[in-house]
Amino acid sequence: xxxxxxxCRCAPPRATPAMNCRAExxxxxxxxxxxxxxxxxxxxxxLLHRSTGKFHYKKEGTYSIGTVGTQDVDCNFIDFAYVxxxxxxxxxxxxxxxxxxxDALRNSGSDGMGQISLEFxxxxxxxxxxxDECIPWExxxxxxxVVNLANEQERQICREKVGEKLCEKIINIVEVMNRxxxxxxxxxxxxxxxxxxxxxxxxxxxxxxxSYQITDSLGTSVTTTMRRLIKDTLAL
Amino acid sequence: AMDTDxxxxxxxxxxxxxxxxxxxxxxxxxxxxxxxxICTRSSSSPTGSDWFNLAIKDIPExxxxxxxxxxxxxxxxxxxxxxxxxxxxxxxxxxxxxIWCLEMNEKCDKExxxxxxxxxxxxxxxxxxxxxxxxxxxxxxxxxxxHEYVILYRIYFGEVQLSGLGExxxxxxxxxxxxxxxxxxxxxxxxxxxxxxxxxxxxRTPPIMGIxxxxxxxxxxxxSSPMHPCNYRAGEDNGAVYPxxxxxxxxxxxxxxxxxxxxxxxxxxxxxxxxxxxVVTDTLKVPVVGxxxxxxxxxxxxxxxxxALGVGSADMGYPVLFAGGLNAAHPHQLIGxxxxxxxxxxxxxxxxxxxADQERMCTPLDGVHYSAATPSSSExxxxxxxxxxxxxxxxxxxxxxxxxxxVGAFVNKPINQVTMANLDIPFAMxxxxxxxxxxxxxxxxxxxxxxxxxxxxxxxxxxxxxxSSTGNTHDDFVMIDFKPAFSKDDILPMDLGTFYREFQNPPxxxxxxxxxxxxxxxxxxxxxxxxxxxxxxxVKEFDAFVETLx
Numbered sequence: 001x002x003x004x005x006x007x008c009r010c011a012p013p014r015a016t017p018a019m020n021c022r023a024e025x026x027x028x029x030x031x032x033x034x035x036x037x038x039x040x041x042x043x044x045x046x047l048l049h050r051s052t053g054k055f056h057y058k059k060e061g062t063y064s065i066g067t068v069g070t071q072d073v074d075c076n077f078i079d080f081a082y083v084x085x086x087x088x089x090x091x092x093x094x095x096x097x098x099x100x101x102x103d104a105l106r107n108s109g110s111d112g113m114g115q116i117s118l119e120f121x122x123x124x125x126x127x128x129x130x131x132d133e134c135i136p137w138e139x140x141x142x143x144x145x146v147v148n149l150a151n152e153q154e155r156q157i158c159r160e161k162v163g164e165k166l167c168e169k170i171i172n173i174v175e176v177m178n179r180x181x182x183x184x185x186x187x188x189x190x191x192x193x194x195x196x197x198x199x200x201x202x203x204x205x206x207x208x209x210x211s212y213q214i215t216d217s218l219g220t221s222v223t224t225t226m227r228r229l230i231k232d233t234l235a236l
Numbered sequence: 237a238m239d240t241d242x243x244x245x246x247x248x249x250x251x252x253x254x255x256x257x258x259x260x261x262x263x264x265x266x267x268x269x270x271x272x273x274i275c276t277r278s279s280s281s282p283t284g285s286d287w288f289n290l291a292i293k294d295i296p297e298x299x300x301x302x303x304x305x306x307x308x309x310x311x312x313x314x315x316x317x318x319x320x321x322x323x324x325x326x327x328x329x330x331x332x333x334x335i336w337c338l339e340m341n342e343k344c345d346k347e348x349x350x351x352x353x354x355x356x357x358x359x360x361x362x363x364x365x366x367x368x369x370x371x372x373x374x375x376x377x378x379x380x381x382x383h384e385y386v387i388l389y390r391i392y393f394g395e396v397q398l399s400g401l402g403e404x405x406x407x408x409x410x411x412x413x414x415x416x417x418x419x420x421x422x423x424x425x426x427x428x429x430x431x432x433x434x435x436x437x438x439x440r441t442p443p444i445m446g447i448x449x450x451x452x453x454x455x456x457x458x459x460s461s462p463m464h465p466c467n468y469r470a471g472e473d474n475g476a477v478y479p480x481x482x483x484x485x486x487x488x489x490x491x492x493x494x495x496x497x498x499x500x501x502x503x504x505x506x507x508x509x510x511x512x513x514x515v516v517t518d519t520l521k522v523p524v525v526g527x528x529x530x531x532x533x534x535x536x537x538x539x540x541x542x543x544a545l546g547v548g549s550a551d552m553g554y555p556v557l558f559a560g561g562l563n564a565a566h567p568h569q570l571i572g573x574x575x576x577x578x579x580x581x582x583x584x585x586x587x588x589x590x591x592a593d594q595e596r597m598c599t600p601l602d603g604v605h606y607s608a609a610t611p612s613s614s615e616x617x618x619x620x621x622x623x624x625x626x627x628x629x630x631x632x633x634x635x636x637x638x639x640x641x642x643v644g645a646f647v648n649k650p651i652n653q654v655t656m657a658n659l660d661i662p663f664a665m666x667x668x669x670x671x672x673x674x675x676x677x678x679x680x681x682x683x684x685x686x687x688x689x690x691x692x693x694x695x696x697x698x699x700x701x702x703x704s705s706t707g708n709t710h711d712d713f714v715m716i717d718f719k720p721a722f723s724k725d726d727i728l729p730m731d732l733g734t735f736y737r738e739f740q741n742p743p744x745x746x747x748x749x750x751x752x753x754x755x756x757x758x759x760x761x762x763x764x765x766x767x768x769x770x771x772x773x774x775v776k777e778f779d780a781f782v783e784t785l786x
Contacts, residue, residue: 048363053289054280066280069291070366072273081375083366086278086291167371171408174364178411180357202278 021136024176026169027143030078030162031155032112035105035144037075038166039098042142043118043210044073044084045170047094049177050120050138051085051205055196057189068203079163082170087203097210104214105146112146114214120206122184123194134209137182140173242416246350250415253350254310256287257358258317258338261365261422262302262391263292265319265336268369269378269387288359305391311340313418318397320390321374323381330388332400333374334426339396341421345414357413361422364411372408372426382737401427 030038053066069086084091101116108114120138149155184206187195196204242250267274276291286292302317311317316339324330348354369375378387398405410422771778 045367048367049360053278053282056280056282064282065289066282067278067286067289067291069276069278070363071275072370074273079376081273081370081379083370086276170367170371174367174410177360177364178409186352202280 020182021139022176022181023139023141024172025141025143026172027145028162028165028169029145029147031149031158032102032106032146034075034077034158034162035102035146036095036098037078037080038162039101039116039142039144040073040084040094041075041078041080041082041166042140042169042173043094043098043116044091045082045173046118046140047090047205047208048083048085049173050208051087051090051203052196054198054200054202054204055192057192061188063189066202066204075163077159078166079159080166082166085203085205087200089200090203090205094210097212101212104212105144108214108216111215112148113144114212115141115143116210116212117141118208118210120208123207125194134207137184242350246416250350250354250417251310253355253358254415254420255306257362257420258306258311259294259299259302260287260290260292260362261317261336261338262319263294263298264362264365265321265369266295266298266389267293268366268375269321269389271378271381271387288355288362290359290362292362301391305393307393309393311338311393311420313340313342315394316340316396318392318394320392320400321378322388322390322400323374323377323385324388325385326383332402332427333377333387334372334424335396335398335401336424337396337422339421339423340418343414343419344416345419346416348414348416350416354413354415358420361411361413361420365422368408368410368424372424373428374426380741383741398425401425402429404429 026042028038028042048070051068053068055063055065057063070083071086072081073084074081098116101114105112105114118140119136121134121136124133124135126132147158149158184195192198195207197207198204274293276293278291279286282289306317309315316337318338319336320332321334321336322330322332374387377385381387405425405427407423407425410424412419412421414420
């Protein structure tokens with residue numbers, strides 16, 4: 001009945017965003033233990049703006065929209081607090097991705113430089129046997145530089161400084177959001193899964209994927225790891 | 237289409253959207269300054285009352301204040317809605333921290349779809365507001381309020397006044413939304429200069445008082461039309477059906493609410509009030525009116541005042557230095573000594589929902605009127621608002637009870653402070669100390685009914701909100717205090733909420749105080765040459781000793 005939207009797999013991500021894809025880059029320098037919270041703060045802030053309530057379609061092509069709740073999150077290692085969408089599923093998904101990124105950073109033996117990307121895309125159906133295309137329309141990249149601190153005093157200063165930096169990042173994100181640039185058209189019922197991730201039970205973010213890269217000391221990218229955070233089943 | 241005028245339905249919708257957007261904006265800002273974490277639930281089924289598809293609670297007092305300030309009007313060119321956030325210390329000094337401005341400019345976007353694009357963009361703007369309210373300096377300050385200071389809000393409508401923010405204030409833009417009648421902009425101007433060194437910079441009496449909100453004489457816009465359920469369909473193509481929306485209920489008086497301990501944002505609705513005389517640190521005279529809750533509230537005002545900073549005398553305003561970036565982890569240590577900590581007069585607060593208590597609660601105490609609300613996510617937001625009618629008592633019914641704070645070991649405090657550290661009884665510091673106090677105990681001797689009613693009291697719930705130009709609508713700040721769940725209102729003013737507040741802000745350890753640390757370091761350094769000389773004299777003995785070890 002309603003399987004088609006699950007049976008698709010996107011083509012591998014492009015190395016560079018498509019021409020009409022908006023790309024934003026943020027950079028932070030943090031201590032190792034601050035990586036997770038800093039990433040979550042940025043990703044959640046972006047997703048707060050890029051999630052709606054669940055759509056409920058009715059007759060005649062109209063739909064109603066559910067309600068998005070929000071909650072404050074206090075950071076433990078940074079003097080900072082942020083707001084995220086009240087969705088445990090979404091939070092789990094982000095924590096999983098950020099956890100993997102943090103582990104990869106730690107294990108890579110690199111200087112502690114890497115980047116994590118959040119890409120919003122639309123699906124465009126292709127004819128069989130070609131897989132559906134994923135067309136990104138917005139790409140957020142957070143470049144991370146992990147620093148090592150010598151003593152408690154430096155750590156305390158770092159807590160405050162990183163907190164201030166994150167405040168700036170939030171302001172930057174909001175600036176971008178306020179430009180009201182391209183957003184996918186609101187889809188019909190048959191198209192909704194090409195635009196939104198409808199797998200969550202309480203909120204509906206735009207389709208997104210998170211990926212990360214770790215930079216080794218030579219500055220070249222050593223690993224590129226894709227993580228799909230939407231469920232997908234094998235095509236064909 | 238050639239028709240660039242707004243259809244009347246669209247116009248009605250747009251006005252409604254702007255009105256509710258303004259109300260929600262105020263809610264978000266005030267709730268972000270209450271001092272506690274906000275949490276609302278997502279709901280996949282539209283509930284029919286969540287404007288802009290966001291779960292933002294409506295604190296009735298706040299809506300009430302906002303509606304009063306707007307007085308049926310909408311933001312327009314030259315008429316902005318402003319939410320002013322300020323800080324008020326326990327001594328009565330206050331300082332403006334932020335002004336949030338919702339403005340309208342003339343730049344129109346005739347092509348934009350009201351029911352769809354404008355609505356969604358307003359929703360996005362509210363999300364941005366949620367995010368931005370957490371990153372300005374006042375957020376961190378508001379999370380730590382309660383002991384030495386509280387955060388207040390004031391809503392006004394008209395021209396934006398930024399002069400109270402001090403020099404070099406910064407501005408952050410939250411966002412803009414174009415509409416066919418103009419562009420809505422939301423921004424925040426915030427103070428960055430947070431060191432205030434003299435009483436000249438802020439007034440002893442609350443500066444908020446006496447400011448007349450009534451900025452305008454004539455009101456060109458008629459009152460907005462009665463609300464209709466928002467229940468229409470857009471055409472063939474994808475339109476949005478919005479859930480049925482009711483106008484938010486006007487809440488006048490409801491019962492008190494329980495919620496996690498939190499800090500207060502209070503309304504000062506009268507022109508003057510007296511702060512109590514400052515008292516010696518650690519021994520605070522707390523004015524008490526009525527029963528029980530006064531104890532609860534007053535104990536929360538006990539401040540930890542380390543003497544270490546050694547600055548200032550009672551004549552100067554105390555220097556309160558907020559570290560850049562306002563990461564004051566221990567606000568209490570910023571209050572200089574020599575400045576004795578007084579507390580603002582606090583009226584009693586009602587027990588759960590009893591009428592008698594509510595009447596007590598309504599007592600305006602020397603111009604300070606407190607009402608309570610909750611930001612909790614419980615479904616029924618029950619609050620006591622300042623609009624209930626049963627006033628009683630008078631400012632003259634101040635009772636004073638002396639509370640002695642028991643200070644923990646190793647706490648940095650001046651030696652000559654009075655303490656009752658040798659008392660064995662738990663919470664002994666809050667028990668009335670002697671017979672004299674018992675006489676003042678309202679449980680024993682209930683307060684007399686008021687003899688004179690201060691003329692200003694009448695203005696408290698005055699003539700509706702029509703903003704008469706005689707202008708006694710000083711709806712400035714609303715106090716929101718919270719009773720923790722399961723707390724009891726005993727005679728003893730210590731309760732869960734107070735305990736929680738206090739252990740969250742423990743006094744600083746003496747060994748960590750700069751002064752003592754520096755002092756002993758200096759002493760050590762001074763004594764070094766002497767010590768060296770002594771050791772040199774005895775060098776032979778040391779050598780002999782070393783020999784024996786080998």
